[in-house]
Amino acid sequence: MHIHFIAIGGSAMHNLAIALHEKGDQVTGSDDEIFEPSKTRLKVKGLLPEEFGWFPEKLTSDIDAVILGMHAKADNPELLKATELGLKIYSYPEYLFEHSKQKTRVVIGGSHGKTTITAMILHVMHYHDKEVDFMVGAQLEGFDTMVHLTEENDFILLEGDEYLSSALDRRPKFHLYQPNIALLSGIAWDHINVFPTFENYVDQFELFLDSMTNGSTLVYNEEDDILTQLALNAKKPTRKHAYSTPEHTIDDAVTYLETPEGPLPVEVFGKHNLQNIAGAKWICQHMGVDQDDFYEAINSFKGASKRLEKIAESNKAIVFKDYAHSPSKVLATTKAVKAQFSSKVVLACLELHTYSSLNSEFLKEYKEALNAADEAVVFYSPKALEIKQLEAITEEQIFEAFGRKDLKIFTNPEAFREFLKSKSYLDQVLLLMSSGNYGGLDFEEIKKWIQ
Template sequence: MRVHFIAIGGSAMHNLALALHQKGYTVSGSDDVIFEPSKSRLDAKGLLPDSFGWFPEKIHVDLDAVILGMHAKPDNPELARAQELGLPIYSYPEYLYEQSKDKTRVVIGGSHGKTTITAMILHVLDYCGMDVDYMVGAQLEGFDTMVKLTSDNDFIVLEGDEYLSSPIDRRPKFHLYRPNIALISGIAWDHINVFPTFENYVEQFSIFTDSIVRGGSVTYFEGDPEVKKVVESSENQIRKFPYTSLSHTIENGKTYLETEEGPVPLDVFGQHNLSNMAGAKWICQHMGVDELDFYEAISSFAGASKRLEKLAETESSVLYKDFAHAPSKVAATVTAVREQYTDRNLIACLELHTYSSLNADFIGQYKDSLNGADVAAVFYSPEALAIKKMDPISPETIKEAFGNTNLQVFTEPNSFKEFVYGQSFGNAAVLLMSSGNYGGLDLNALAQEVEKS
């Protein structure tokens, strides 16, 4: 098989390219820019394009498939050539489905928690010696790539993203997988540039539920009223398995699962992670994992990349960074750290970085999300608003939206850095939440500073 990637350098795209190369396919690709680590990883396998840019001459009739990434534009010259030649053109999720039509497809969906749940499932299956194909949205410890495709494995586990499939396919990715086994962890409005109303966003999960193959199953978090409504109102002929959270205790900053076999210590914590774990347990049992084996395996799960990642720790202080940026994720993360470190000063910092988070019509969704912190701060860049061609937003608007009169708001990187370094790290839990980098804050240097406290 000969496959060409248009926009091969993306996080998801380059991992799919590596997986197909590993499978023995002949892989080529193009992109106008490729950043690390994609660049080095492609180069190591001989897949890095010789030159950056778009080259229609790379598109020829001998190609079996062209895979189009979201980074490409609808008028991409390579895409135009592929259309002219009548070649099969796939989006990333379409091609994953093509690779898994004869497998049992396990798809994990939800506004929050899907990466962590997928990572939990893969950790447990790996621990139990079950070899499966997969696609997950974060690099996992012990896994070489974010995508694995084989001809032999019976199962494929897919993280079900609700964002768009490609520049010419405006369907959400998770609509294309047609799961045999599905999970929905929660629904909280996101991607408002694509789904302008909450009702429109929720509708995507109804379509996902109805896409489950007849006789399949959906495991769903019944603690979320929107999830419960979507699943229980579906007339699709599938089995429905509700879950809540797992019973646990916290002792001396350590979380323990309460099981029939006694307490099981965990390396992760927080109510949201305990709910994620309950969903992962159900899915693993559907796939043939014994409950006791699940508990044994999950005790060594350290978390998905960028999810409550511990950067520094002393006897009296700890520093975490987290990918949280959506309102529900921010609130859950703050609550988790608050409950884990009840006797410490919680310093919570959030960067508003995404299109949704910087939108004045959406920002009210963050109300009370930082109120669990003793010290709370928000950083955002006016330049980011300008780049995204969005209307300016004032610090006063942000304070009002968060419902926190003590909230400190920063728009200049150096001022934010001075604020962070000006905190007392003794007896403190410091939490940095962002999908960006706070205007270039050096987290390694900050970790060293915390370790000195």
Template sequence: MQRVHFIAIGGAAMHNLAIAICKKNNFQVTGSDDEIFEPSYSRLKEHGLLPEQMGWFPDRIHKGLHAVILGMHATEDNPELIRAKELGLKIYSLPEYLFQQTRSKTRIVVGGSHGKTTTTAIILFVQKQLRIDTDYMVGAQIDGFDNMVRLSYESRIAVFEGDEYLTSPIDPRPKFHLYKPHIAVLTGIAWDHINVFPTFEKYVEQFRKFVDLMEVQGRLVYFEDDKNLNEIAGNLRRDIVPFGYTTPKHEVRNGVTYLITKYGDVPLKIFGQHNLQNIEAARLACKQIGVTDEHFYSVISEFSGAAGRLQKVAETAASVAFVDFAHSPSKLRATVKAVRQQFPDKKLIACMELHTFSSLTDEFLPQYADSMAEADVAFVYYNPEVVEQKRLAEITPEQVKQAFGGDKLTVFTDAQALQAALREQQYDNTALLFMSSGNFSGINLTELAKELLSGK
């Protein structure tokens, strides 16, 4: 019996890994956390993994444990972590453990400042449709997959979304440096996480190192319209083979995007240039493991996207509403542009929340210049309490408005005032877009979108 204990089991990736492990034979999983929110709470309870008490309990750490997995929510002085070190137990971060469990498998890792989740989801969707057994870790729920992590004895392939953020409280390496892929995908580089990478040059260096850490005779799939990726691809180790891609040929007809291929025109359920690029990256990655273009195109029509990535949440005969994870400047521009191009005749109301550490700092705000310029109505919201909680310098609505630019933009610091302004808008022939990595201080975006579009 392999006994594994999770410190900070309630995290999005952590609880999914715990569920994946507990499904394996001969594994016993325990965990601790000081607070667990939905949906982690209900999912852990469903699988019998919810801690009986919230908090940290060093007596749960004993010599009978084969592994301790440390989540980012924990801190260096966590009492359970200290006890595990005292006992000399093997302590893994989440990416370390995933790598150890897939050492003998062909690893596909998708990195980049944007599009990671969707590209990973497309690869997994295609492999499932073609019945290719695959282990994986992806950053959002995908239709047809009951968990965000899978580890098995049988599969010979593992697909991971490669995050460039820190590995754990005691390991400052970017997560994706630990996966050592055989096949790597890089979707683009746009500065993020300035609390960790204070300059763009240091941020770019993490992607260069990611490629240097690839397995021997690796395959690099990269977006060739990105000048930084072109520079990296032009200075590879001699054993790594590069495959560049760009936006594939396509047409938009009556609100539906079609891929133009030699096998015929392929209608898609997703849209936008960034999603078309994600599809092309996934096609090339799948090709490296033997998936033919004909097979790829035969199933891609049914891919409907990953949860929270340009996800349609409400629709009427004349209007439509989407929720998207976009929060960084590059993601914001791509998402607003995608909706504008898909619905050129509709009024576009775009509403975004500044929520991450980077987005709430005065020195980073200018990166958002003109990122919502294509919207007819643009609302930006941030919660001053979140700024205080992150121990950042105060920013003002005037600073935010000046950084974004545009007379059509209004800044809110009160969620109720934002909702009131949204209710004052007319939603005939409208595309409504919510963008955030948070939830606008507790707003149920799906319910609000349905209310606004229905006029009730």
């Protein structure tokens, strides 16, 4: 097939383009700008557009399908031409469903943990040489791409994002997959620019459960009361398996999981990650991996990129980088690091970067989210507020929202950098939580500071 991508440079889109190219399809694409690592990865595969911009003349009746990325607007010239020609236009999730109609679709959803759980399952499958199709939202150790598609594999494992599908399709992505097997990790309000109330956000998960196939299987986190109620009321899945935090111990900064064969040391830590392991185990069992084989494989799982990722360590300090930005993720991550390293001083730094986190009303959701840390910092850029066309936020609002009197607040990237550089880092853990980069912080430079 000849498949054309409108906005080929996105992190998900370029991976899908490469996957289809590897499968043998003819792939072309356009974008107005492409950043690393997408740019180099597309170039290596011969898929990088010769020049940036939109070229409606590229769209012809010879094209079998057009895949539209979220970055493309409704008035995109190529999209208008594709519509005029009557070409079949798919959003990213629509195309994945089209590809997987004859497969067993396994969808991992929830407000938090879905990337990690998907990564855990893939790690176990890879460890035991079990081939599956997949789409995951982070680069994984041992995998070249985040998307892998074949004709022959029986299972496809999909990370079920609740954000919108495309400029034309305003449905959440995970509503389109119609899973045979699904996992939901929990519900915590996010994406307030799309789901303005918590009730509206919860509705999306109810709709997801209703989109499952008849007689399907649902795995869910029973420690989430709202999710548990939705799961018990769901009519489509006939098999329902609840999971919770498994028994474990922490000894000398190592977490041991209690198993039938005795304590098992694991590389990841924190209550949320142990819940993720419990959920992943259920899914793997439904995909043909028994409990003993699961434990053997999960022992070597080191985590997904940017999810409590250890980026530096010395005899004085350890530095973790984490994608956490929503209140529930910040709370869980900060608690996890302090519990794992109880004898060390934990310095937790959070960048308010997303639309939700910079919203003055939503800020209240962060109450006590950083309290587990010995020292806490919040960084935000007033320019980010301007770009997102949001009202200005005062330091007083942030102090009040987090409920921590000794909170340090920075709005200047250089001042924040100097603050980090000035620390002694003796017996410390530095936790950097953000979906951004603190206004250009050089993470490589941090490695020198902790020596």
